Amino acid sequence: MSMFRAKKLDLGCFVNIRVIRDHTKRKVFAEHEPERQALRYIIRNLSLPASTRAKAQLQLTQMHCYTRPSQIRNRCIEGGKSRGVLRDFKMTRYNFRMRALAGLVPGVKKASW
């Protein structure tokens, strides 16, 4: 959501709204992670009273969806695509191939034997 978005764009890669959104989600998740983990601990601790745990469960589910790690998806830094992204290079397979063939990806060489 726009209230979480940085006022000034701080991305140096390919930018479209989906990349900005994903980047915002990452930052919001990093900010709220300790709180989420604390709630998770309360929920999983069976020695605490049931009412406390139920309250924690409710609180965790009512947190904003941007604070959830499952909202985050790796996107291509060259084209913003979300499918076929190689995790090691943060690029889609096609962008990776083009850049690798051009010799722009360090340590990558076309195999030939």
Added chain:
Amino acid sequence: MSVPRSRLLDLMKVQCRIFSHTFNPKGLRLGNHVLRQRLKGPALAAYYPRKMATLKDLRKAYPEYEMIDEDEEDRLESLRIIKARGKGAPKKKRTAEESKKAKRR
């Protein structure tokens, strides 16, 4: 040669104190595995490359030097050519009346 259970529990207690583990002989679910997990937020937030210094910043930092932005020059050059041929974009309409007139035409 059997050791009593209470003695073993004492040993475990001391062991836990020394190695700063949680003493939990009954195997209750205390959710400690959540506390043991590392925070992955900083690693996830560092996925996209951040913006580096731009030409604008460079100019601001060193106002005494003259820097040439080739892409910007190219853009202005092509704009100038287009405008000279009369193919440029029309002027932005300021008032509602003006925009209405433009629509009617």
